[in-house]
Amino acid sequence: MLFAQRQEAILRAVRLHGAVRVTEIAERLDVSQMTVRRDINVLAEGGLVARVHGGATLPRAARQAPGRQPVVAHGHGERWTVGMVVPAASHYHREVIQGARSAAESMGARLSLGVSCYDLGEDRIQAERLLDSGVDGLLLTPSAPLGEAGSSLEWIAELPVPVTIVERRRDPRAGLDALDHVTSDHEQGALSAARHLAGLGHRRIALLATATPTTGWLARGLDTATEVFGLSREAPRVLDHVPGEARLLGSFLDEVIASEATAAIVHTDEQAVLLAETARTRGLRIPADLALVSYDDAFAALANVPLTAVAPPRHAVGRTAAALLVRRLRDGAAHVPPQQTLLAPRINIRASTTS
Template identity: 40%
Template sequence: MLTEERRARILREIARRGKIEVTAFAETWGFSEMTIRRDLDALASEGLVRRVRGGAVPRREGAGLLPERGTTRGTLGLIVPDAGRHFSGVIRGAGEAARTAGYRLVVGSSLSSRAEESAQLARMLEAGIDGLLFAPAVGAAPEPLDWEQIRDLPVPVVIVEPAPLRLPTDLRADVVQTDHRHGARIAVEHLAANGYARVALFAPDPVTALTQQRGFRCAVAELALDADVPEVAFGRHGDAPPLSGSVTAFLRHCEEAAVHAAFVGSDEAAALMLLELQRAGSRVPDDFAIVVYGDDSAGLTGTPLSAVALPSLAVGARAAALCVQRLEQDLPASPAKLSLVPYLIARESSRATLARGREMLRVS
């Protein structure tokens, strides 16, 4: 790290905490105490800080070191498995919250690779981030996530969207996530309220599939719906056959089981399902009702799809805000866990219909 970067970090530390202790700061960031003392002496000679026993404080009592206009209080890093779909919203939300708090956000993608995930962590630390928002690469088997690497980070960490990973019980990090289980429940409840007593599940996304399945089964049991229905849930990357063939087989099973409604766990699968139903001459929702998970494109299809909208922007914003709080307010070490709730947008594809009791047209 360059001298200028190290001294800028020292100033940010004093701005946030009102002081800096040489021994603790040097140990946290891996510098020698002599190097930090020299930096503090240089900053004091420039009139930026006042040296005290064991460290330094702002030049004027209680003044702090707020950045000048056009500068930032610090930098937050955000690592995501990919920058598309759900995580594009997380990135936007985190970026806006960071800017509002006076911080810069830098984003890196792990490409759902453990090796790249580790490399991104190293790059961000080398670049001098002050806090980290970390969305683990889910399903990057066979390599497990190196939680020791996360534990040893010298900056506050907020874990973002870890499902379905099990977090270590001793991990001292905040967590912000979407309640995917609740999302499945509200989809089933909506279909049941519109008169569908037999609802199937098609969950092809390994990031959310198993959690959606738990919420689906819970709602079916609570509402006393028929449980003998088709369920598809792919829990790991690489487990799933081609999506198109899976959709065709699923619809065939629904036809055999006299099921006329489904909760579909991805917009890509829902689009294929619509196409397959149209080819078979089936109408949505008259012959088959659909609620899709995610609202990126659900309202733009030929038959607008009812959707469980994800709180992506809010997840990113809350994660960034929580990280800033850890940096600036010295919150207690006890970590927080926030689960943000999706909500349902009802459209044409799931409306109640008198035609739902008749046989669905055959899927070829």
């Protein structure tokens, strides 16, 4: 069925009943619910309907005409509702959520949350659930880096509401260039850690990281630092460390010693603390024999030897993303072009790199 035909069918139903539900229209027209949401969004932009929780109603003026019971619209003209999908309710993402919530509330918007448990399919399910609830825009953190997910993210570009991608760097393979992106500049974060270590005289800097969407950017940042500061390429790098495997920490430390590396960048805090303890049992002194920089800074300051750490701007990422999305909702098409916003992490110097 063509859009014009669907449009007429939706308008006819709204005028007849005063309101329609997405699920009912989708079933009646034999199209997807996402298609109906897009149609309703276009009709709402033209002032022909008002988008509400799970469907559409007559515009405000028609609803309040003599003889018709007034209906309070959700999200349009009163208070925006912003949906947010994150891959986990971890410490990292909780701070992003808190930032988004504080910005949304300060701008008169409400935040509604979905968690996808690092499942690309669940990303879409959670987004559609939030759309069904009537959100006006989405903050979305896909469960994988955009380049890795590739064509499996095409559905995001077709969503009927404004979308801001959070904590994922733009990648042309994902086809989401027309959307706003707000993320921590993890590449710059690794570069700042290496700059600090190089400034202390370290020429061989190892890298130990668990496999997360952040890890590839840390490696790129260290690559840049190696070139810019003339560092040795002989230090070991492990980018797929399995947390909880003490044996693997020991093997990594063996490689560090064998390569004569004198410093390491470690992602996350937990692994940095465990590596420091492993080094201590080998008789190595922190930082005299091995300087450590943690990439996380959730609890690095609480380590036995307080860890120098790079702190991604988690709260600021959420705050910036939510503010950008609400401004786009307010300004509509006038708020252009799409923005790619990178926020620089901060390095906090502690005893693990300076005596």
